Amino acid sequence: MARYVFKFGGTSVGDAKRIKSVAEKVKQAHSEGHEIIVVVSAMSGETNRLTALAGGLLVKPNPREMDVLLSTGEQVTIALLSMALGALGCPAESFTGGQVEILTDSVHSKARIKDIGVAAIQNCLKSGKVAVVAGFQGVNEQGHITTLGRGGSDTTAVALAAKLKASECYIYTDVDGVYTTDPRVEPTARKMDSITFEEMLEMASLGSKVLQIRAVEFAGKYNVPLRVLSTFSEGNGTLITYEDDGMERALISGIAFNRDEAKLTINGVPDLPGVASKIVGPIAANNIEIDMIIQNIADDETTDFTFTVHRNDYHKAVALLEEIKTSLSAKKVSGDDTIVKVSLVGVGMRSHSGIASKMFDVLASEGINIKMISTSEIKISVVIDEKHLEAAVRALHKSFELAGRPVL
Amino acid sequence: MARYVFKFGGTSVGDAKRIKSVAEKVKQAHSEGHEIIVVVSAMSGETNRLTALAGGLLVKPNPREMDVLLSTGEQVTIALLSMALGALGCPAESFTGGQVEILTDSVHSKARIKDIGVAAIQNCLKSGKVAVVAGFQGVNEQGHITTLGRGGSDTTAVALAAKLKASECYIYTDVDGVYTTDPRVEPTARKMDSITFEEMLEMASLGSKVLQIRAVEFAGKYNVPLRVLSTFSEGNGTLITYEDDGMERALISGIAFNRDEAKLTINGVPDLPGVASKIVGPIAANNIEIDMIIQNIADDETTDFTFTVHRNDYHKAVALLEEIKTSLSAKKVSGDDTIVKVSLVGVGMRSHSGIASKMFDVLASEGINIKMISTSEIKISVVIDEKHLEAAVRALHKSFELAGRPVL
Numbered sequence: 001m002a003r004y005v006f007k008f009g010g011t012s013v014g015d016a017k018r019i020k021s022v023a024e025k026v027k028q029a030h031s032e033g034h035e036i037i038v039v040v041s042a043m044s045g046e047t048n049r050l051t052a053l054a055g056g057l058l059v060k061p062n063p064r065e066m067d068v069l070l071s072t073g074e075q076v077t078i079a080l081l082s083m084a085l086g087a088l089g090c091p092a093e094s095f096t097g098g099q100v101e102i103l104t105d106s107v108h109s110k111a112r113i114k115d116i117g118v119a120a121i122q123n124c125l126k127s128g129k130v131a132v133v134a135g136f137q138g139v140n141e142q143g144h145i146t147t148l149g150r151g152g153s154d155t156t157a158v159a160l161a162a163k164l165k166a167s168e169c170y171i172y173t174d175v176d177g178v179y180t181t182d183p184r185v186e187p188t189a190r191k192m193d194s195i196t197f198e199e200m201l202e203m204a205s206l207g208s209k210v211l212q213i214r215a216v217e218f219a220g221k222y223n224v225p226l227r228v229l230s231t232f233s234e235g236n237g238t239l240i241t242y243e244d245d246g247m248e249r250a251l252i253s254g255i256a257f258n259r260d261e262a263k264l265t266i267n268g269v270p271d272l273p274g275v276a277s278k279i280v281g282p283i284a285a286n287n288i289e290i291d292m293i294i295q296n297i298a299d300d301e302t303t304d305f306t307f308t309v310h311r312n313d314y315h316k317a318v319a320l321l322e323e324i325k326t327s328l329s330a331k332k333v334s335g336d337d338t339i340v341k342v343s344l345v346g347v348g349m350r351s352h353s354g355i356a357s358k359m360f361d362v363l364a365s366e367g368i369n370i371k372m373i374s375t376s377e378i379k380i381s382v383v384i385d386e387k388h389l390e391a392a393v394r395a396l397h398k399s400f401e402l403a404g405r406p407v408l
Numbered sequence: 409m410a411r412y413v414f415k416f417g418g419t420s421v422g423d424a425k426r427i428k429s430v431a432e433k434v435k436q437a438h439s440e441g442h443e444i445i446v447v448v449s450a451m452s453g454e455t456n457r458l459t460a461l462a463g464g465l466l467v468k469p470n471p472r473e474m475d476v477l478l479s480t481g482e483q484v485t486i487a488l489l490s491m492a493l494g495a496l497g498c499p500a501e502s503f504t505g506g507q508v509e510i511l512t513d514s515v516h517s518k519a520r521i522k523d524i525g526v527a528a529i530q531n532c533l534k535s536g537k538v539a540v541v542a543g544f545q546g547v548n549e550q551g552h553i554t555t556l557g558r559g560g561s562d563t564t565a566v567a568l569a570a571k572l573k574a575s576e577c578y579i580y581t582d583v584d585g586v587y588t589t590d591p592r593v594e595p596t597a598r599k600m601d602s603i604t605f606e607e608m609l610e611m612a613s614l615g616s617k618v619l620q621i622r623a624v625e626f627a628g629k630y631n632v633p634l635r636v637l638s639t640f641s642e643g644n645g646t647l648i649t650y651e652d653d654g655m656e657r658a659l660i661s662g663i664a665f666n667r668d669e670a671k672l673t674i675n676g677v678p679d680l681p682g683v684a685s686k687i688v689g690p691i692a693a694n695n696i697e698i699d700m701i702i703q704n705i706a707d708d709e710t711t712d713f714t715f716t717v718h719r720n721d722y723h724k725a726v727a728l729l730e731e732i733k734t735s736l737s738a739k740k741v742s743g744d745d746t747i748v749k750v751s752l753v754g755v756g757m758r759s760h761s762g763i764a765s766k767m768f769d770v771l772a773s774e775g776i777n778i779k780m781i782s783t784s785e786i787k788i789s790v791v792i793d794e795k796h797l798e799a800a801v802r803a804l805h806k807s808f809e810l811a812g813r814p815v816l
Binding site (some may be wrong): 015016020021049050053054056057058059062064065066069071072075076079080082083084086087093094096098099120143144145167283334 | 423424427428458461462464465466467468469470472473476477479480483484486487489490492494495501502504506507528551552553802812
């Protein structure tokens with residue numbers, strides 16, 4: 001007998017038929033003698049419906065009340081799923097975030113979990129019932145309802161798995177696992193049987209949005225094995241766990257890419273201490289997230305500073321940079337919002353050299369110009385022109401033999 | 409400065425425009441310096457939508473989970489109304505039943521309020537905010553969500569008014585007050601400026617369904633003046649309060665009627681102690697509510713027993729009575745599901761005699777045969793054939809001068 005957390009996203013519980021099919025899956029595991037905690041999202045479309053209700057008021061919605069509104073979405077799902085389970089003879093009890101008690105900070109719509117009460121769920125499991133928990137929501141110390149932000153149900157599931165010491169946390173979704181790259185770009189992309197937390201973090205943050213990055217961080221931090229798998233088909237999905245030293249790891253696990261990037265450069269900045277923060281500070285203060293940052297010394301007295309932002313923030317960032325240019329007496333601001341980032345990810349890089357040079361060779365042989373490079377211990381990212389994205393991903397996927405490699 | 413509870417039903421908050429207009433009304437009172445607690449129902453149609461979601465599962469819904477599901481309806485409204493108020497510059501904070509804490513027993517879907525926590529709302533009012541409370545819902549001692557049953561928002565409002573010692577509880581609805589009888593039956597029916605709790609109880613339980621009967625009981629018990637008025641038009645509505653001895657009361661306040669009645673008789677029952685409970689017991693055990701009961705001695709050894717039930721329960725009640733007939737060796741079971749009940753209500757009856765005989769005279773002069781009579785201190789009810797309903801109500805309304813009488 002083991003204890004598992006199952007998480008089902010909005011599409012998996014999108015209508016009565018799907019809820020019943022989720023109930024069948026849960027019942028199966030419960031009847032095998034396991035303790036099951038199910039975390040569910042709002043039915044697909046529900047969050048949009050609720051947001052539209054608030055939108056109908058034509059006012060700026062109060063964040064506290066927006067959370068009160070949106071949290072009803074998952075509450076509907078927990079009630080329906082618990083009913084469906086009960087009707088299958090599988091006893092179940094529903095829990096809102098407040099009932100669990102999932103304690104968060106007070107940042108409405110983007111709250112972070114601080115602690116989780118276990119008594120209520122432990123009692124539920126002890127009495128032989130399935131615990132059905134509303135994802136995405138919690139309460140702060142004053143008992144006000146908070147939400148973890150869109151997709152936060154993954155985080156709820158992982159946090160519960162950590163706190164309740166579950167053997168594994170299953171994230172059921174509409175894809176059957178994590179792929180070496182996006183199959184829409186490279187049809188030979190292969191589902192991985194396993195991937196490390198670190199690799200998954202790099203894959204997720206770089207654009208393979210199977211899982212919420214916060215959930216992966218959490219899982220890694222508390223060493224909760226995560227499994228991403230499909231609600232709608234059979235199969236074991238992809239297990240995300242710590243590197244097993246006994247395992248022969250491939251050099252490269254996958255290729256992530258991000259189409260939403262834009263690049264900005266400010267040239268001729270005086271090369272003095274504190275200058276970087278004078279550039280990055282105002283950008284961050286305007287809620288623009290900066291991704292890659294590169295600084296080159298141009299000559300003895302000035303430096304060039306280049307960074308990337310989300311494409312939606314490009315024009316705002318250019319305007320801010322023009323102001324910064326004046327205040328710093330820099331020379332020029334330039335930018336490009338037709339670029340993409342492509343990254344090789346793999347823990348194997350740690351012990352193998354030559355990955356970067358091979359990557360650059362492959363791109364060169366395709367006639368692809370590299371505009372920026374950034375590396376970490378387990379990834380190499382390059383910025384290239386967006387028109388080369390497909391060619392780059394395919395050439396790299398082939399050269400690093402991601403398609404043909406036998407299953408780990 | 410006074411403290412008021414305002415309650416708005418589902419129609420009053422049925423869409424964004426109406427929610428904004430409710431917010432205007434609340435803001436007005438708040439800006440006059442009053443402390444306002446607003447209790448709201450689910451938006452009209454919402455409870456049906458949620459019930460249909462559960463219905464889509466095609467299973468018998470678990471009552472606990474049904475309450476979890478349905479309670480989201482008011483939660484949506486409190487969030488939207490609080491947002492609308494905030495946008496008008498009227499600070500507001502929403503409260504679910506659990507957040508208030510409205511403590512109930514554990515009878516899901518028909519819970520009764522046991523106590524109400526006041527700290528959270530007191531703090532909210534003290535900080536100058538409007539408290540927006542979800543009606544119809546509470547939590548039991550284990551923290552499970554309960555509902556008070558349809559229309560229970562009235563009860564929430566009155567209970568809050570009692571506990572928070574509000575000056576008055578305003579029930580905003582889609583009618584502009586309590587009428588002497590149903591204006592659809594008698595066009596000269598007049599809105600009353602005031603009515604006593606006892607009269608209102610008789611009116612409500614007899615079919616003038618403006619207010620939940622439980623709410624009126626509660627208001628009477630804790631002496632909370634209630635005011636029924638329209639959300640959509642101006643006017644002071646009808647005040648429901650204790651009899652003011654200084655007031656010249658009319659003999660009759662109003663005429664209530666109920667079209668949903670059916671009548672059953674079991675003849676030739678042995679006239680022995682305990683027989684009545686042997687008849688009523690099995691009926692009640694099958695969740696059939698009995699309204700009027702009349703027992704007549706037929707001869708020395710047997711008696712006839714007649715009672716009324718809701719028309720929907722008629723066939724079930726007949727079947728039960730056939731079984732009872734056999735076990736009691738009674739003679740015959742008969743019944744009629746084409747009857748209605750018409751009642752005169754008025755505290756003035758207490759001090760005036762002759763009302764009953766005048767009522768019977770009026771009906772006789774219309775050629776209306778009376779099938780059953782039942783009286784209490786402040787009402788006289790008769791059962792007549794349903795085809796005579798309109799004629800009876802109109803003749804009584806005219807004879808007791810309900811239309812023409814000057815306003816109290």
